[in-house]
Amino acid sequence: xxxxxxxxxxxxxxxxxxxxxxxxxxxxxxxxxxxxxxxxxxxxxxxxxxxxxxxxxxxxxxxxxxxxxxxxxxxxxxxxxxxxxxxxxxxxxxxxxxxxxxxxxxxxxxxxxxxxxxxxxxxxxxxxxxxxxxxxxxxxxxxxxxxxxxxxxxxxxxxxxxxxxxxxxxxxxxxxxxxxxxxxxxxxxxxxxxxxxxxxxxxxxxxxxxxxxxxxxxxxxxxxxxxxxxxxxxxxxxxxxxxx
Amino acid sequence: xxxxxxxxxxxxxxxxxxxxxxxxxxxxxxxxxxxxxxxxxxxxxxxxxxxxxxxxxxxxxxxxxxxxxxxxxxxxxxxxxxxxxxxxxxxxxxxxxxxxxxxxxxxxxxxxxxxxxxxxxxxxxxxxxxxxxxxxxxxxxxxxxxxxxxxxxxxxxxxxxxxxxxxxxxxxxxxxxxxxxxxxxxxxxxxxxxxxxxxxxxxxxxxxxxxxxxxxxxxxxxxxxxxxxxxxxxxxxxxxxxxxxxxxxxxxxxxxxxxxxxxxxxxxxxxxxxxxxxxxxxxxxxxxxxxxxxxxxxxxxxxxxxxxxxxxxxxxxxxxxxxxxxxxxxxxxxxxxxxxxxxxxxxxxxxxxxxxxxxxxxxxxxxxxxxxxxxxxxxxxxxxxxxxxxxxxxxxxxxxxxxxxxxxxxxxxxxxxxxxxxxxxxxxxxxxxxxxxxxxxxxxxxx
Numbered sequence: 085x086x087x088x089x090x091x092x093x094x095x096x097x098x099x100x101x102x103x104x105x106x107x108x109x110x111x112x113x114x115x116x117x118x119x120x121x122x123x124x125x126x127x128x129x130x131x132x133x134x135x136x137x138x139x140x141x142x143x144x145x146x147x148x149x150x151x152x153x154x155x156x157x158x159x160x161x162x163x164x165x166x167x168x169x170x171x172x173x174x175x176x177x178x179x180x181x182x183x184x185x186x187x188x189x190x191x192x193x194x195x196x197x198x199x200x201x202x203x204x205x206x207x208x209x210x211x212x213x214x215x216x217x218x219x220x221x222x223x224x225x226x227x228x229x230x231x232x233x234x235x236x237x238x239x240x241x242x243x244x245x246x247x248x249x250x251x252x253x254x255x256x257x258x259x260x261x262x263x264x265x266x267x268x269x270x271x272x273x274x275x276x277x278x279x280x281x282x283x284x285x286x287x288x289x290x291x292x293x294x295x296x297x298x299x300x301x302x303x304x305x306x307x308x309x310x311x312x313x314x315x316x317x318x319x320x321x322x323x324x325x326x327x328x
Numbered sequence: 329x330x331x332x333x334x335x336x337x338x339x340x341x342x343x344x345x346x347x348x349x350x351x352x353x354x355x356x357x358x359x360x361x362x363x364x365x366x367x368x369x370x371x372x373x374x375x376x377x378x379x380x381x382x383x384x385x386x387x388x389x390x391x392x393x394x395x396x397x398x399x400x401x402x403x404x405x406x407x408x409x410x411x412x413x414x415x416x417x418x419x420x421x422x423x424x425x426x427x428x429x430x431x432x433x434x435x436x437x438x439x440x441x442x443x444x445x446x447x448x449x450x451x452x453x454x455x456x457x458x459x460x461x462x463x464x465x466x467x468x469x470x471x472x473x474x475x476x477x478x479x480x481x482x483x484x485x486x487x488x489x490x491x492x493x494x495x496x497x498x499x500x501x502x503x504x505x506x507x508x509x510x511x512x513x514x515x516x517x518x519x520x521x522x523x524x525x526x527x528x529x530x531x532x533x534x535x536x537x538x539x540x541x542x543x544x545x546x547x548x549x550x551x552x553x554x555x556x557x558x559x560x561x562x563x564x565x566x567x568x569x570x571x572x573x574x575x576x577x578x579x580x581x582x583x584x585x586x587x588x589x590x591x592x593x594x595x596x597x598x599x600x601x602x603x604x605x606x607x608x609x610x611x612x613x614x615x616x617x618x619x620x621x622x623x624x625x626x627x628x629x630x631x632x633x634x635x636x637x638x639x640x641x642x643x644x645x646x647x648x649x650x651x652x653x654x655x656x657x658x659x660x661x662x663x664x665x666x667x668x669x670x671x672x673x674x675x676x677x678x679x680x681x682x683x684x685x686x687x688x689x690x691x692x693x694x695x696x697x698x699x700x701x702x703x704x705x706x707x708x709x710x711x712x713x714x715x716x717x718x719x720x721x722x723x724x725x726x727x728x729x730x731x732x733x734x735x736x737x738x739x740x741x742x743x744x745x746x747x748x749x750x751x752x753x754x755x756x757x758x759x760x761x762x763x764x765x766x767x768x769x770x771x772x773x774x775x
Contacts, residue, residue, distance in 0.1 A: 113352075122761060136647070136648060138647060157652075158647050158650075159647065159650050159652040160650070160652070161649055161650070162648070162649055162650020163650055163684075165549035168648040169648075170644060170645060170648045174639035174642045174644055174648070175636050175642075176637070176642055176645065177641060178637070178640075178641055179634075179637055179638065179641060183634060183637075186631075186634060187634055187635070187638050187646075187649055187651075188649055190631035190649070191631070191635065191649055191650035191651040191652070192649075193652045236649070237649075240649075240650070291661055317641070319519075323341070
């Protein structure tokens with residue numbers, strides 16, 4: 085493998101005295117979809133947030149495109165064109181859809197051309213958003229809000245997209261649409277994606293490679309199809325992480 | 329319910345009641361409970377009156393008549409409230425507004441601001457002889473400006489600031505001290521007052537960066553009080569409770585508005601009148617308020633304004649999008665404080681005398697009430713609320729001690745019927761073909 089786009093080595097992070105990440109190693113190659121699965125409280129979202137510096141890593145190293153970003157301030161990380169769609173969507177409910185999308189490009193020094201291209205891309209990917217551009221974010225349905233959250237993250241023309249539980253609280257049909265959009269983005273735009281999911285079945289089918297996380301440690305890794313076959317994965321997923 | 333409704337309408341109302349489900353038993357029960365609570369509350373407060381007698385012993389007497397009247401009033405009142413509520417339809421459900429009404433509203437929204445502005449411009453001409461009205465106009469405009477300034481912090485950035493008066497005070501004292509000690513003119517001091525207030529805004533901003541909501545409100549409240557107490561106690565600089573008097577009046581770009589020979593009246597060859605100064609002050613505060621409004625509207629369309637609003641909506645999402653929340657909050661504080669400082673400098677020059685009494689918590693509360701009543705984030709709403717609040721205060725001056733009662737009642741009613749303030753919707757800043765406001769009634773309360 086060539087140098088991975090994102091390389092995480094021995095990453096530790098804690099909330100106060102409670103250690104959430106206990107030495108995580110993870111690689112994401114350019115153009116890859118990587119799924120991170122695990123039960124509640126395994127540390128998946130913490131890993132996602134630690135990449136963004138909230139909370140700060142206690143030990144270990146995060147490198148993006150060969151550059152150490154472990155100590156880079158949170159708001160600068162987005163400017164390296166790592167975009168995140170946080171857990172629970174977190175769109176801006178009282179702002180219009182168009183404004184929500186603009187927000188994605190505002191802080192990242194995106195050029196006007198890139199901004200327009202980004203908007204164009206988002207609206208072709210999610211035509212539903214085009215119909216709702218002037219509507220307030222809060223009036224959208226859950227699935228549309230998820231599209232908006234992903235669209236907002238795409239506005240900065242990211243090189244790496246971090247998705248935290250994009251299928252959370254969505255009807256299976258809508259969840260499939262979201263996953264389909266992620267696949268399209270990866271195929272057509274060559275976008276690199278790290279997707280954190282509880283919906284292991286879906287996520288592993290979508291991903292090229294997957295990691296299984298249990299209690300702050302990566303316990304298994306391999307190709308998506310491979311992991312799906314492993315009995316431990318099924319056990320880990322079905323028994324809430326205690327079985328692995 | 330028969331005795332409560334007029335006889336001819338009774339049949340129709342009864343039919344309607346059946347249709348809309350007027351629950352007489354429920355209303356009666358609810359009113360009874362209210363009356364019971366009132367009885368418990370008032371039995372000691374009103375029922376028994378105690379006083380220290382001439383020799384120091386406690387004497388008391390009962391006032392059961394008054395108590396009964398109060399409880400009766402509460403009982404009747406809650407029946408009336410329930411009936412009103414039933415009359416107005418269920419509270420808390422979504423009223424979808426018909427297209428006709430929406431069209432009329434948006435037409436009013438488009439026509440009202442220019443009309444109001446035009447009227448304000450003409451006010452000194454129309455009411456030239458009525459100094460009272462002009463003074464009131466200046467007062468209202470001062471609060472409009474303060475409201476618009478605080479709107480940046482509270483309405484846009486969503487940072488609940490209960491100590492806004494601190495910046496008003498900083499601005500006023502900056503001008504007063506600079507003018508009386510160094511003889512600087514108003515036009516030099518105005519930007520200085522703004523800068524100093526903004527500086528204090530940043531100073532306050534730093535320690536409260538981590539705080540939100542209630543916690544932030546308490547710290548800002550304390551900050552407002554600290555500034556006032558410092559002003560009271562730092563006698564050598566601020567004159568303490570005596571305040572600062574003899575603050576120079578503003579000049580029209582160097583030309584004093586006095587009967588002196590180099591005054592404006594003499595230069596223009598017209599007869600001097602003290603009204604000239606009032607009119608000048610009127611246009612001055614109007615210009616300052618419009619500046620505040622213009623800057624706010626422009627900022628809202630820039631990334632920084634969007635970032636403020638996004639910060640109000642969701643701080644975590646902002647961080648994930650690469651927004652520096654620290655600088656965003658500080659700029660909001662500084663911008664709001666700067667306008668407070670401008671207004672303070674104006675206040676000082678208008679009054680010619682300032683003392684700490686002008687900068688109590690009540691001012692902060694009043695300005696905040698204007699912003700909340702107007703509809704947070706709405707420029708027009710804030711202006712309307714300022715007119716209603718300050719104008720209303722004056723209107724009910726005759727009622728004397730009942731003024732606050734009326735004021736409180738109006739607030740309660742407004743919060744029942746328009747919980748998001750007078751103008752509850754928010755104009756979008758980015759749109760494709762045409763701007764369309766979406767009523768906030770359709771969105772759940774912003775987190």
